Amino acid sequence: MAMLQYWIYICGGMFFFVSFEGRIVMYKIIYMMMFLFCVALYQLHYERWRWMLKYFWMSVVVYTMLVLILVYTFQFESSINVWSNMTGMSREKLEDLGLEKFSVPALFTRIFIPTSFLLVCILHLHYFHERFLELTDIKSVADKQKSTISRLVHLDGSLVDISMVKPSFDSINEEQIEERVDLEKEEDDVKQWEEEKISEPHFMSESFKPPDDRRHQTLTWLTWIMYIQIVILCI
Numbered sequence: 001m002a003m004l005q006y007w008i009y010i011c012g013g014m015f016f017f018v019s020f021e022g023r024i025v026m027y028k029i030i031y032m033m034m035f036l037f038c039v040a041l042y043q044l045h046y047e048r049w050r051w052m053l054k055y056f057w058m059s060v061v062v063y064t065m066l067v068l069i070l071v072y073t074f075q076f077e078s079s080i081n082v083w084s085n086m087t088g089m090s091r092e093k094l095e096d097l098g099l100e101k102f103s104v105p106a107l108f109t110r111i112f113i114p115t116s117f118l119l120v121c122i123l124h125l126h127y128f129h130e131r132f133l134e135l136t137d138i139k140s141v142a143d144k145q146k147s148t149i150s151r152l153v154h155l156d157g158s159l160v161d162i163s164m165v166k167p168s169f170d171s172i173n174e175e176q177i178e179e180r181v182d183l184e185k186e187e188d189d190v191k192q193w194e195e196e197k198i199s200e201p202h203f204m205s206e207s208f209k210p211p212d213d214r215r216h217q218t219l220t221w222l223t224w225i226m227y228i229q230i231v232i233l234c235i
Contacts, residue, residue, distance in 0.1 A: 004135060007128045011057075014117040018064075021113050025098035027067050034060060050133060057125050064118040067098070068111060074099045075107060 015035040019028045038056055042049045073079060074094075080101070083094055094100065102110055124132075 004128055004131050007124060008132060011120055011124055014120050017113055018117050022110070025096060027098040030063070034063070046138075050136060053133070054125070054129060057121055057129065061118060061121045061125070064114055064121065068114055068118070070099060071110060071114075072107075075101055 012035070015031060019032040019035070021028075034056075038049070038053075041052070074083070080091060080094070083099060084090065087094075089097075
């Protein structure tokens, strides 16, 4: 994301290198005119500037390739006479256009900067242009901000401190865990109480069994015998 934000500044800086490096000639003035046109359109109409930005970089790429071809082919021996005959210009006027013959070290420096600028523009078109348009789309940025704000707003309308969002989530999770542990303990206690409740009648039935029939008959006979003895003693 950082490379995407600053790549456009690299492209703009390369405009200055190409335009002001060495002697000012006609093709460098055209570079500066293209750059100023882009800046002026950005100031006047932002949406139209975004719409034509792709075509602008494509025209810069085509123009830079044309400059490199002309400068390189002008280094042949017969190229000066051919261009003079075709255009009717003298050698000095051709040099003012930027067409002049250089030595090998000077030719390298003259071609190296436009070639680097061409590479930067091609990289921008292929890898950074679409993302740059998404980043500079005011409507989409505004919609994202609105959606983010709506997610962070409380029911009473106050904004949450973003730095406190994560700790609050952690505290909520801890409270939920504690509540679950308490509920599990209560459920275990209730289960134990129910088991004891169910087991109490069982123990009572085992410890206090009603007497069987034989024992009851024996007790009744004993009470009758005791009653008869008491009656006899009384007589």
